[in-house]
Amino acid sequence: MLKIENVNVFYDGLQALYSVSLEIQVEEFVCILGPNGAGKSTLLQTIAGMLAPKQGSIFFENRPIHGLESYNIASLGLALIPEEGWLYGQMSVEENLLMGAYPKSARKNIKRQMDFVFDLFPVLFDRKKQLAETLSGGQRQMVAVGRGLMCNPKMLLLDEPSLGLAPIVIKDILKALVRINKEEKTTILLTEQNIFHALKISQRGYLLENGKIFMQGASKELLGNKHIKKNYLGV
Amino acid sequence: MTNTPQQTSLLQARNLSMAFGGLDVFKDISLDIFEHQIVALIGPNGAGKTTLINCITGVYKPTEGNIAFQGKPISGLRPHQICRAGIGRTYQIPRPFMNMTVLQNLQVCAKPGEKDFRRLLDLAGLWEKRHRLAKALTFQERRLLELSRALSVNPKLLLLDETIAGLNPSETKDMMTILKRIHSEFKVTILWVEHVMSAIMETAHHIFCLHQGALIAEGSPADIANNDKVIEAYLGEEYKFQEK
Amino acid sequence: MKKSVLLTAFIFILTVFLPPIGAMAGDTIKLGVVTPMSTGDFRSGKINVQTVELAVEQINAQGGVLGKKLEVVTADDEGKPAAGVIALKRMIAKEKVSAVVGLWHSSVAVAQEKVATQMQVPMMLHYSWTDDLTAGHSDYVYRVGPFNAEIAQLALPYIDKNFKNIAILYETNAFGSGFANYLEKIAKAKGLNVYSIGYPQEATDLKPQLLQLKAKSPKPELLVIAAVYEATNLIPKQALEIGLAPEMQILCSWDWPTYPAFQEILGDKGVGVTYATFESDKLKLSPLGEKFKKAYKAKYNVVPPVFALFLYDEVMILAETMERIKSSDPKDVAAGLKDTKFEGTTGLITFERQEGPGPIWNQWMGHQLFINKLTAVDGKGYKREQIYP
Amino acid sequence: MKKNEIIVAVTIIVLGLIAPKVLPSVWITVLSMAFYYAILTIGWNIIFGYTGLFSYGHAAFPAIGGYTSALLAQHIGLSPFLGLLAGAFIAGLLGIVIGLLILRVHGFYLCLVTWAFAEVVNVIITAEHQITGGTGGLLAPTFFSGPNAELFGYFMGLGLMMFAFLISILLYHSRWGLNLFAVRDDIDAAESMGIKTRFWKVFGFAFGCSLAGLAGAYFAHFLGLIDPGIGGLDQMGYVCLIVIIGGLGTVYGPILGSFFVVITKELISGYASGYSLLIFSVIMILAVRFLSGGFMEIIQVISPRLNNRYLKFVNK
């Protein structure tokens, strides 16, 4: 589905990614772990075309996408759900969701996707006329995820969806992700700091440290890995 | 742990709360920072660490609570007054004065008459580059410059915001050495917000752990490493998912 | 440091005491025309240039002045005082002109007067109406043409006879304010009720001012417009649109309703507007005037407006003066102009030194004012009828 | 004050003193206008280039300075030389008031607020025509009288420009200047590093305004006239253009730019009168499109080595 080869990315003069390579199969649920500043967001933004890699190549469904603009990538069915949400504060929830279906190819089955999003997050249905900036943090994250789903993506890139949320909300969102993966057959690439959450719901994981892939493996294996615990807590 | 920590309180925060538009960032935090210690403030992203620093330095006015520095209340003062009282800071993404030379960056902040810029720049290894514009420096150099700029105001307390985030291992090592030198040579107390646990465990005398706007633990590195709440905050609670 | 200070001092002394390189005397006598050519009332400016060119052509055809050819140099004052001052300064410094003519907007000329006096070059005014221009009695400023106080005096009997309540709408510049103030003074002295409102000369939306007039009680029966800039054509139109005219009669302060732009903007709505002018079929011209009129018509295919006559006179006076005093040095010319006695296009021109203050020192007087009314319009233009005297 | 700057200053003085002897006299007016623009833009360079405040109302301050001085001369017979001081003082005072008002706005908003201020000043000048002479302008006494008045006015301008130039150099190298730069580069960081940013913001703004007031008073007494055109939007455009072409935030930028712009304008109008502004606007558009760094960028493009030398020259 997605194949990244030896990508080097520079951010404001600083090298953020050092020849990162990874590969994700169709319908897989993969997570990228790593501490803050390890390059997780950079990696996702590079895939989505927001940043240009200096070297290396990215293939999506065997098509090179590393030179494409972000709006082209969006219409291929690769949706990024960014860390900060990048919501449209002065637009209603419904309009925010509609924007997710902006690419021409996505405009056909808006109704179905919208229903799916409201089914996933019923709270959004009640608030669909409300302006996005008046929502709480968790609801905003739901809008962000929902907006990503609106284009019926083949693959979803999620950047720390649990950031700064209350546990109960995190639970809802992660549950929704599992549903998306299972029901919609959507490939998911998720980044998380909270490795426990991530490994629990994903199939495979990569550990990113200082811009390099440090370790990879099946989630269950990684969950038991001593290095990870040590690396995180220093014990 | 090179110094024997002395138990004089330098900074006292009492019942500090901060909220933006009704959204609590942190609530009811009380902490003491003792002189000549390296104190670390840890916690997952979004826990409110940077906001706490901004409250101490006067960028934000805390919605509730008091901060006292060397026994004098400083909450409500403007940032430059707090700086002059003896608190220096750095930023997560370095913010030197980009269109000024390295030397000017130090000159502008230092009190008149104190001209020991060479010492500060040697520490950062930037003396040779003192006539360069800050924007021509690398990321790491900017961070070092910012550090020496913060020292140029002769602070008693230095607030560091993620000083080693985004550095590679060898750079991290260098930075740690520099931090230790700063602590011992300049006799400053350091409050250090950081993510990289290994570095903190090695350097800090005392650690506070902030999670979702509350102080959930404090103590020596060893205490923190074995604290259940901390482990939970980092590794997450156990969730049971209905997996097929 | 010390060295450089010494060096500076040395060079300063050197430069201050060395005589500047003088300008070479040319083999022509230069006559400057500083007039609006791009903005401001540039249509009139164009006529000014044409008139001077025609006059100089005629003089050169008869052998020039003092055996040399006359040469016309032009500069654009953009209708703005600062630009006018710079243009005049540059003209005097660069071209070493013997005299300057063609100055137009009063506000510009007021500033230029100081320059001419300071740089000791005579300037002659033909249609800048502000009293102040000649009230200073400068030896370098002469006027062959009407001025505000005189025009107001000439128009007053007509206004007094027909109206009780009048309104004056004026541009807030030297010409407009000056004219309005004087007219208001003498009209009030006659017992008339006067409302006067000023507006900046660039304004195109005069409705606020007109609405204020509309709300006045008793209603003004006559609106005198003291303005020269092009946007003023809009005033009669806007007065009609808000229903102020045609109950209130409109009197334009001079003959711009005869310009083509007036018709383009007002069309048939212009019928009924009156205007004051010095031009009339009844205006008697001297043989020189008739000759000029013919020559102008032949060359440019239009009848020259009345101010062209005055300007033509000025060029002729200058030529005559230079011949008389046998010099083209600006200072001498200025002095020589005092003794002018010239049979011009409309009568004898002298700059008599009368007693007392006021504008009439360097001023030729000999005007008659007419008031015309536009009565009908067709494709070619308006038909007009003289209603006063 | 560095050695290089002394050399430059002396060179300008020497050239300035020689110019009236060797150039045709028409250039006196032209160069005097360049002096006016140089003083004016040195002021703006301090506001924008040093302090980082994008003031789009800078043209209002020469108007304020000029009218102040001209009115004082008219009503109480103040000498033009004292009028310069009065103009600078009143403009500086208003600069402080506006500076305090604009403390709370940034960037785009700052630009609009200052622009609004400038236009209100213009409206007042036009509306109060009984006092200010309206669009016709106001006469002011010249510095000197007699046939050489213009030449002396020229020397006066040269002196004033050098004065402004020296002040801007001294400011550039002083701690005061450093404070302004810090405010420009990162106001939050500056505040956190113990710099009284509010004070320096107002200081930088008012200082630049006061120089503009000085320039305005000089303009009024050099020409013997001041009119509302001096505060117009197009004048503001020239100010921007001059500083951008010369090099923003550098000491030489405003002077370099002023002479370049004024002289180019004069040369163009000589060859293609009536087309000068058109050609000029094209140059302006192309310059901004392709050379956003001003002359500095040309140097950079031509030779990086030369650029390094220039940087050394400026900063050493």
Next chain:
Amino acid sequence: MLLELIIRGITIGLVYALMGVGLALLNGVMRIINFAHGEFYMIGGYMAYYASTMLGFQFYFSVPTAMIITFILGAVVEKLLLSPIHTQEMEKPMDYALIMTFGLLLFFRQLAIKVFGPFRHKPADYITSDVYILGVKISGNEVLAGAVSAILVIGLAIFIKKTWRGRGWRATTQSRQGAKINGVDIGKESWIACGVACALAGAAGALVAPIFTLSPTIGGSPLVKSYEVMAIGGLGSIAGSLVAGLMLGITETLGAFYISSAYKDAIGFLMMGFFLLFRPQGLFGQK
């Protein structure tokens, strides 16, 4: 009298709103300050003039002609001169835009003097008869200008609210990055939006041409008004611009009558300054 003043205020206010809305759109999508906005107004006016005099068009043809030409011009200007702002990462995009558009202002103005001549022109009246609204006599031209402006502003509001493209523009205004990842081609939308904004200015110019007549320098005043409208209504808000335009029109007319006609233009600036300093989000915007 009060009624008459308010009705006149509304008619002129609608034209102000039309100018302001274009600028608000431009500012929203492209995040730039545009000093050449008034020049498109001027060009629109001239285009309508030539369409009516040379081609003999009635207003329902000449106004759209003016809009089409200004649209093309606006789009070309954006493509050639303004696009570096969002295609290249510029250090100071605002300064660039300011000086660039100021250069354009000078350029168009000088070019207009050369091409159209410095003379004042006026197209034939669009509607020659006068109209009475609540007993107040108003010229047909003014009624037409007000009505068409209202239609255009409301039309734009509907376009922005209901269509995909309009939604994309609003999204771009609020989060550029969000719009990018949702598939909005900002480069393309920018030139379209710039063209539309310029076309609206051109329409305003064409509509008022017979009222205030044309000269190469008429762009100044509408430029100023559109900034006032935009600042009062809030940057990037269409509804705000409409209300702000009406507010400005009415306040100005009343102020000019009751306070002083000489200070008419100061009223708008004082309002703008007040809003910028004390309510920078404008009438309807939230903080």
